[in-house]
Amino acid sequence: MYPLAVGEEYGETLDEQLFVSLVGxxxxxxxxxxxxxxxxxxxRGTATFGRPVPREAQRSVAxxxxxxxxxxxxxxxxxxxNRGEGYEAVARAVTEAVVGDTLGDTQxxxxxxxxxxxxxxxxxxxxxxxxxxxxxxxxxxxxxxADAAAMTDSLVDGLTDRLVGGLGSFxxxxxxxxxVSTGEVTVAVTTWTKKR
Numbered sequence: 517m518y519p520l521a522v523g524e525e526y527g528e529t530l531d532e533q534l535f536v537s538l539v540g541x542x543x544x545x546x547x548x549x550x551x552x553x554x555x556x557x558x559x560r561g562t563a564t565f566g567r568p569v570p571r572e573a574q575r576s577v578a579x580x581x582x583x584x585x586x587x588x589x590x591x592x593x594x595x596x597x598n599r600g601e602g603y604e605a606v607a608r609a610v611t612e613a614v615v616g617d618t619l620g621d622t623q624x625x626x627x628x629x630x631x632x633x634x635x636x637x638x639x640x641x642x643x644x645x646x647x648x649x650x651x652x653x654x655x656x657x658x659x660x661x662a663d664a665a666a667m668t669d670s671l672v673d674g675l676t677d678r679l680v681g682g683l684g685s686f687x688x689x690x691x692x693x694x695x696v697s698t699g700e701v702t703v704a705v706t707t708w709t710k711k712r
Contacts, residue, residue, distance in 0.1 A: 546706045551584055553610045554695040557682045559646075559675070573708035581700050588699030589613035597689045606692045607679035611672045613698050618643065619668055626662040633659070640667055649674035 545566045552560035569575060589610045596605035618639070625636040637657050644651050653674070654667045686692035 543707050544710050545708075547703065548706070549701050549703045551586075551701045553589070553614065553679065553698050554683070554686075554692065555697070556685055557679065559679060559682070569706050569708065575706050575708040577704055577706045579702060579704045581702050584699055584701045585617075586698050587613045587617050588696075590693065590696040590698075593693035593696045594690070597693045602689045603683040603686075603692055604676065604680050606683055606689055606696065607676045608672070609693075610679060610696055610698055611675040615643070615668060615671050615675065619664070619671070621664070623662075623664040626657065626664050627659050629659065640671070643671050644674070647671055647675040648678050 546569050547565045549563045550560060551562075589612075592609040592613065593606040596609050599605075619636075622636045622640075625632045627633075640654060640657075641651060643649075644654055649671055653670045655661075655663060655670075683689075683692040686695060
């Protein structure tokens with residue numbers, strides 16, 4: 517579940533480039549990128565490129581961590597915990613970073629007609645679906661009454677509630693805050709020899 521998942525066109529392009537780079541090679545590859553706000557979160561995004569890895573194949577896997585396009589929220593989460601706040605504050609720091617960066621200031625786009633508006637409305641709806649927020653809780657999307665700040669607050673509240681449950685697996689709020697990884701994506705490259 518990640519409303520910011522790689523666009524289909526981008527994914528198809530990467531998949532095609534991976535395929536082209538391996539034409540004639542005696543090996544195949546699969547690249548999987550996983551974003552999660554903290555290890556073990558039920559909220560995550562995954563993008564996979566290349567061929568599926570055969571179960572019987574002998575494989576080699578290399579993993580690395582790269583920067584995501586989302587802001588890092590670990591320091592904000594640790595600051596909240598240092599102020600005496602708990603798991604909910606950690607979840608809120610994560611959610612505010614993700615929602616705020618993804619949606620930004622969209623009031624002007626919501627008040628217009630056309631493609632810009634359609635893109636922003638779609639982004640809000642996808643985010644609501646991914647966060648488990650009922651679309652009705654966002655209010656209306658009528659250009660004359662749409663309230664981007666109120667919709668964003670609803671998404672932050674809904675996603676915060678969803679993340680709090682997962683943070684309980686950490687022994688303390690400090691441990692939870694230290695595990696926040698919104699600014700990172702883990703990439704695994706799996707290669708194997710093709711059967712002839």
